[in-house]
Every structure is written in structure tokens, then in C-alpha cells.
Amino acid sequence: MAEVDVVADDEAAPPPGAPTTDLLSLHESIAGVLATQGDWRRAYHHLKSAFDLARAGSLRDTLTSSYNRRYLDQWLHGPAVEHRGPPGIAIALVDLDLFKGVNDTFGHLVGDRVLREVADLLQQGLPPEAFCARYGGEEFALVIPDVDAARAVRIADTARIRVARHPWRRIRPGLSVTISVGLAHEIHAQPDRTVEPERQLRRADTLLYMAKRAGRNKVAYHDKESSQMIPRAMNTAESTGT
Template identity: 50%
Template structure:
């Protein structure tokens, strides 16, 4: 084999030391010592520049650390009591949704009615159980890309991107109905729980800030003022509507 042929053979396996060594053995068996030498030299150069193979136990350890890091990141964005998203995640996502160009967005601020009475009457253990159960009920029936987060205390927020107004109302009213009709007395005899909801909807990124959240807060106050266990929102004429199903 000529020197030109040797170079050509090396180019076929430019970055695999094992293949260079195999070709060196083949050429040596044919008496082509020059070609064998060239391939051995290429193999040595590659072994010096390539990182050593990672032992299997190290590979497993790296995979474990990656999984633990991903789990820790997910847990840092979850509320410890209710397991829905926490305020940190909510603020981050709202900043993205309210400041970047987007389509429709509905935000529903949810408050557990007379929650202090639950703690005072049944105790804080019951209050924690109510918070967990309400969070579970709020998560049911959310549309794609929608999520629930704990806003603070006994308040939650439903964030519903890319929904139409009627669908947003149905989601909010569905959440209110599930909570009102839940068999709370099976949890604690004599217990009943309802929620009030303020629903703010925007067809486009019109505000560019947190005014939509403030609108939801004002509507929540209207629902409370109207007697609780209600969903308050604005219709197409921008008039406040208070929905209620006894």
C-alpha cells in the first residue's frame, strides 16, 4: 500500500482509535509496516485528545444527580401543602404571559369563603385538609396549557391561556360547582366549603402588565360582596356579571 493509499485509509476512520489499531494489525500482517505505523500513530494521537471513557458507575451517578436536580427544581416551583404551583412559578409565568405578544388569556382569582371560620371551628388540621382538597378540585377540568397556583393563604389562581370567554366562564363555574357540591361533611361532620371567583379575560395582550390580575381581584370582591359562592366576570358589553347556581 502506498503512502497516498495509507492516508486515504486513515481518512475512512478519522476519529476511532480502535479502528485505526485494527487497520494497523491488518497492514502489519501484510508486511505494510509504514501503513501500520501511520495508523498506530493516529490511534495514539486520538487517545490523547479524546476524553477517557466514563465508567458505568460514574454514568449512573451522573444520571441520578440529573434526576435529583430536575426533581428539586420541580419541587421548588410547587406549594408544599397543596402541591399545585407556588407563587414563584405563578409570577414567572404571568410575567411571560402578560408582557409578551400572545393570544387570549383568562385569569381567575379564587378565594375560599369564610376560611377563617373553618380554622376556628374545626381546627387548623381541617383547614389544611380543606386547602389540599380545594386545590385538587380546582385542578380538575383545566384546559390544555391551563394551570392552578396557590396565590397566597386561602387564595388560588387559575391561569387559562388561549381560551374563549365562554370556555373561561365554564371552567370557573365548573370549579365553583365542584367545590360547593363536594361531600365535605364526610371529611369533617358539619363542614361545608364554597369559593368565590373573580374572572378577568383579555382577547389580546392589551395591558402588558398586572392590571388583568387587579381586574380579577376587583371582580372577586364583587362576588364576595354579592353573597359569596359566585363567579364574577365581565360580559361582551363590559358589564359586571355575577353568576350563581343555588
């Protein structure tokens, strides 16, 4: 039987942006052909590429293509977060405001598109080591390592403004989307101090709840003295104009 001709490895790659499932199938198919030809070295190379693609896909959210909760948990409990010193690490929990109303009014297909676009907007402008992960439902987590508290607040508020100013009406007339953010910053200055990512996540969740209670479309964070909001929540006199 004549050998099946197989293109070189670098020629087999589909163009950028090809779906991961297509790449996975391609590597598996090429590996099978190479194995029948006895080219075990190149077959192994393609099988390893298929494995790496499958693993990477398991760490991505299928709807938004951002990282998923599994990746977030692995990162927070991995060596990357252990014994970090100054300037610290920030974790922001982000929730879409009144998202149920978006689904009820415009339908779930529009809701899915909103989630995808919010994920893209949240990832814009993040520092190189930072990432966005879908935390669950309409909630996302931003993890920003090696950042001081002031810069973390600026990054979170810039994301809030970016979402609020996005031209949502081009998707559906009358559509508007805002987010609320709870931002917890922590410095692990002592070399022997144990990092507690769950505690930091709980702090971020508590602050997110405060941002919701303060009127939504806000960033809640804790400075040296007390919890703060951006924009600043109006008191009763200000809201009535008296």
C-alpha cells in the first residue's frame, strides 16, 4: 500500500482563529496517519499538541472564551500566589446589574451576547499578568497580581466606565448594561504568612454586595480607614437636591 502523504507540521496548522475543536481533530488525525507510517516521533508531537489543546480548552468558559472557575481556583491555590509581597494582589468580583431584566426583555440570545461583550471589555487594559475569569452566571473575577491598591482601584473603575459607555443600543434599542464591582486588595508582606485566597474572595464578595446596595454601577473597595465607593453614593439630601 502506498504511504499517505502528510504535510509538514508547520503546514498543517489552520489559520489563526480556527476553533479549538478543529485544531484538536486535525492533530489527532495527523497523529493517526503518522502512526500507521511508523513515524512515531511526529505522531507523538501531534498527540501532545492535541492534549495541550484539550487541557487549555478545559480551562476556558465555552460562552465567553474567558478563563473559567476551574482556572481561577487553580491559580489562586497554586505557587503563583504564594508568598507575594508588595505591592500586593487585587481580586475584583464583577456582577452585571439587573441582568435578569436583560434576559426577560431582550431574550437569552441577547443576554449571551452581552456576557461575551462584557468579558471582552473586562479583559481590555488589564496588565500582562492579570486575567479575567467567569466566576459563575453573570459574575466575573478579575485577578490583578503585582499591583498597589490605588492602581487596582483605577483599573476596576476604568472597566466599570468602559462597560457603562459601551454602545449597547447597537445590539438592541433600549439596551443598557452596567456592572458593580467589589475590589479586595491584599499585601502578603511577611515571608511566612499563609495566603488565604478564600478570605480575599469573601471580602470582594462582601464589597460587591455593598456596591449593589449603594445603587449599582459602582466600585466598592476598602481603604485604610473604611469602605469607599466610586462613584460616591449620594446621601438623602443630595439625592433630593436639598
